[in-house]
Structure formats: C-alpha cells, structure tokens
Amino acid sequence: MSTRPPLPPFDRQSAIQKVRMAEDAWNTRDPERVSLAYTVDSRWRNRAEFVSGREEIVAFLRRKWTRELDYRLIKELWAFTENRIAVRFAYECHDDSGQWFRSYGNENWEFDENGLMRLRLACINDLPIKETERKYHWALGRRPDGHSGLSDLGF
Numbered sequence: 371m372s373t374r375p376p377l378p379p380f381d382r383q384s385a386i387q388k389v390r391m392a393e394d395a396w397n398t399r400d401p402e403r404v405s406l407a408y409t410v411d412s413r414w415r416n417r418a419e420f421v422s423g424r425e426e427i428v429a430f431l432r433r434k435w436t437r438e439l440d441y442r443l444i445k446e447l448w449a450f451t452e453n454r455i456a457v458r459f460a461y462e463c464h465d466d467s468g469q470w471f472r473s474y475g476n477e478n479w480e481f482d483e484n485g486l487m488r489l490r491l492a493c494i495n496d497l498p499i500k501e502t503e504r505k506y507h508w509a510l511g512r513r514p515d516g517h518s519g520l521s522d523l524g525f
Contacts, residue, residue, distance in 0.1 A: 374407055374485035378453035385450035388485075389457050393445040394512050401431035409488040416492045438463035438471075442506040444513060446520040448476070455479045460525045462499075462506045470499045474525065 376384035395404045405424045414421040414430070421430050435441060443461035450456070457477050464470045475494035482488050505523050508514050 372406075372484065372486075377485040378481050378483065380450045380452065380455065382447075382450070385455050386447050388455060388481075389445050389447045392457075393443055393459075396443050396445075397441075397510075397512055399431075399435045399441055399510075401428040401435070404431055407487055408490070409482055409486045412486070412488050412490065414490045414492070416490070417494050437465060439466065440464055440510065442508065442510070442513070444506070444517075444520050444523075444525075445477075453481045453483075455481075458520060460520055460523075462504055464501075468501075470501050470504060472497045472499050472503075472505075 376387050380388065392407065395407060398404070405427045408424060408427055410424050412423065412427065414427065416430065419430070421427055438461075441461060441463040443459060445457045445459040448456040448458050455478075457479070458475070459477065460472055460474045462470065462472050473494050473496045475492055477493075478489075478491040479487050480489035505518075505525075506513075508517055
C-alpha cells in the first residue's frame with residue numbers, strides 16, 4: 371500500500387503542507403494524478419453530487435474540468451485534528467461562453483493512517499464575475515509561492 375506524507379496525526383505545519391499539496395495537485399487539472407491522493411474507496415460529497423472510489427473521482431474531475439476552463443484554485447487551512455483537516459478555498463474559472471466565476475467553499479477531509487483521503491465533504495457557492503474582477507492571473511498550473519493567499523486577497 372502506498373503512503374502519502376505527511377501522515378496523521380497532523381500538527382499545524384504538516385496540515386498546512388497537506389493543504390498546499392492538495393491545491394498543487396488540483397491546479398494540474400489532471401484527474402488521474404489528483405485521484406491518487408484518495409483511498410480506492412474514498413467517499414465524496416461535492417455540492418449535491420455523491421462520488422465513491424477513484425474511478426468515480428476521475429470521471430467527476432474530467433467532467434468538472436471540461437466545464438470549468440482556465441481553472442485556478444487557492445486553498446487555505448482552517449482547522450485540523452489528528453486525522454482531519456478543514457479548509458476554505460476559492461477558485462476562478464470560466465465556462466465555454468466566456469462567463470467567469472469565482473467559487474467559494476469549505477471542505478472537510480478525513481485521512482487514513484497512510485495519509486490518503488478517505489472522506490471529502492465540500493460545500494461550494496458560485497459567484498459570476500467580470501473578467502476584469504479576476505484575482506488569479508498566474509500561468510496555468512501551480513500557484514507561485516509569492517502569490518497572495520485567500521486571507522491576503524480578502525476572501
């Protein structure tokens with residue numbers, strides 16, 4: 371069985387590291403790569419959709435990133451305990467008509483002893499924005515280390 375450090379129990383630094391690793395993976399928009407951070411039987415609630423297992427995670431993410439174009443995400447640690455992490459996040463993307471959105475949300479994560487996420491519960495709200503209101507302008511992929519986080523941006 372593979373492990374995905376940092377492993378629980380989390381301290382503040384390892385929880386922050388886990389959050390950034392998740393953000394970096396999601397910013398690749400590579401469903402297969404992202405799915406490897408989850409247990410083979412991982413369960414998700416994403417908005418009103420329920421997903422179970424890596425195959426469904428990959429299918430979900432493929433659909434997501436077909437609709438959500440030029441996707442850029444920032445996650446921030448909210449709280450943590452031994453094997454659980456709560457994050458808040460915001461991402462920007464546009465649809466195929468060119469309408470931009472900023473989507474805000476919260477996620478609750480639970481990890482197994484190998485550092486794989488076995489439970490992900492996400493609540494998300496979408497705000498249509500003008501292209502001129504965008505805040506995330508880095509090249510697609512990993513957010514640069516010097517880029518402002520959610521708190522710095524006032525989100």
